[in-house]
Amino acid sequence: MKQLFIRATLVTLLAVGIVALYSPSAAAQDAAGTFKAKCAMCHGADGKGGKMGTRDFASPEVKAETDAQLTVIITKGKGKMPAYEGKLKDTEIKDLVAYVRSLAK
Numbered sequence: 001m002k003q004l005f006i007r008a009t010l011v012t013l014l015a016v017g018i019v020a021l022y023s024p025s026a027a028a029q030d031a032a033g034t035f036k037a038k039c040a041m042c043h044g045a046d047g048k049g050g051k052m053g054t055r056d057f058a059s060p061e062v063k064a065e066t067d068a069q070l071t072v073i074i075t076k077g078k079g080k081m082p083a084y085e086g087k088l089k090d091t092e093i094k095d096l097v098a099y100v101r102s103l104a105k
């Protein structure tokens with residue numbers, strides 16, 4: 001009986017581990033979808049910018065900005081860049097910063 005319980009616990013831990021392992025790619029997919037829906041009209045689907053005076057995410061200026069700075073710009077807005085505070089969760093904004101970086105490669 002006790003052994004069965006231990007085995008069930010191990011199976012649960014394994015399942016949790018697998019979910020944790022795969023969630024980063026799920027988050028990246030979410031970020032890609034969010035970017036397409038909310039950001040691409042100004043930044044371009046590939047983040048190259050061009051509309052509304054946006055910069056290429058791969059430009060030296062944007063690369064020089066820290067993740068913390070990009071997070072603040074997305075959260076609080078800047079100039080024509082809308083603020084997403086309250087519209088996106090902190091975790092979604094964090095994933096978007098990572099996605100923006102991935103577009104800059």
Ligand code: HEC
Binds near residue numbers: 035038053079084
């Ligand atoms: C209405 C057009 C518009 C939309 C929609 C928009 N942005 Fe922006 N974004 C801008 C502009 C314009 C800037 C430049 C702001 C400045 O420096 O004055 C900017 C700046 C940024 C920056 C900082 C990089 C830089 O140029 O210094 C990031 C990161 C960013 N946007 C991400 C996003 C994300 C992520 C979304 C979607 C959730 C988004 N933006 C939606 C217009 C937009």
